[in-house]
Amino acid sequence: METAATWRCRPGGRLDMSHGFVRHIRRNQIARDAYERAVRQARGRARGRLTPTPPRPRRPDQQVYRPRRPGTAGGSGGDASPGPPPADPRGPRLFCLEYEGDDGHVTTVIVHQGDSAEEVTRRVCARSPLEPALRRALCQRVQDELSKRRGTG
Numbered sequence: 001m002e003t004a005a006t007w008r009c010r011p012g013g014r015l016d017m018s019h020g021f022v023r024h025i026r027r028n029q030i031a032r033d034a035y036e037r038a039v040r041q042a043r044g045r046a047r048g049r050l051t052p053t054p055p056r057p058r059r060p061d062q063q064v065y066r067p068r069r070p071g072t073a074g075g076s077g078g079d080a081s082p083g084p085p086p087a088d089p090r091g092p093r094l095f096c097l098e099y100e101g102d103d104g105h106v107t108t109v110i111v112h113q114g115d116s117a118e119e120v121t122r123r124v125c126a127r128s129p130l131e132p133a134l135r136r137a138l139c140q141r142v143q144d145e146l147s148k149r150r151g152t153g
Contacts (some may be wrong), residue, residue, distance in 0.1 A: 010149075016124055051144075089114070090112035090113065090114040090115055091112050091113030091114040092112065092113050093110055093111070093112055094108070094111050094112060094115075094145075094146065094149045094150075095111050095145065095149060096108060096110055096111070097109045097110075097111055097120065097124065097142065097145075099124050099128065099138070101128045105128060107124055107127045107128045109123050109124055109127075111142070111145075112144070113150070115146070116146075117139045117142040117143035117146060118139060120139075120142045121135055121138050121139040121142060124138060
């Protein structure tokens with residue numbers, strides 16, 4: 001076994017800074033610091049402009065794709081007038097009712113402020129027929145939800 005006397009290290013356990021490998025590390029660190037300082041200064045000089053320019057100037061004759069909004073009719077080109085869609089005469093939407101039948105088919109109905117529980121139940125039954133007892137239970141549940149959301153319950 002070797003003893004501590006045969007190890008090549010300085011007293012006190014410090015690194016030998018005069019070793020060639022350590023000198024290369026220090027030289028790389030100094031070069032990296034100088035590079036980062038130069039990049040930081042160049043970046044600071046480039047920030048003189050307050051409004052950034054676009055990467056490419058837009059050409060006025062260039063066609064831009066604008067996706068059609070749902071519910072707009074017409075051909076391609078987006079001739080529809082921009083603006084909010086027409087308001088529903090039944091009032092704003094309150095909630096979306098989803099009913100899953102025994103066969104796994106899900107029926108979705110949007111319920112508006114002006115809808116009555118019977119009208120909502122009729123719309124659900126038009127898509128998936130229900131027994132009279134289930135109709136009454138659905139109508140009662142819709143009535144409870146409507147009164148809860150309208151603030152009358």
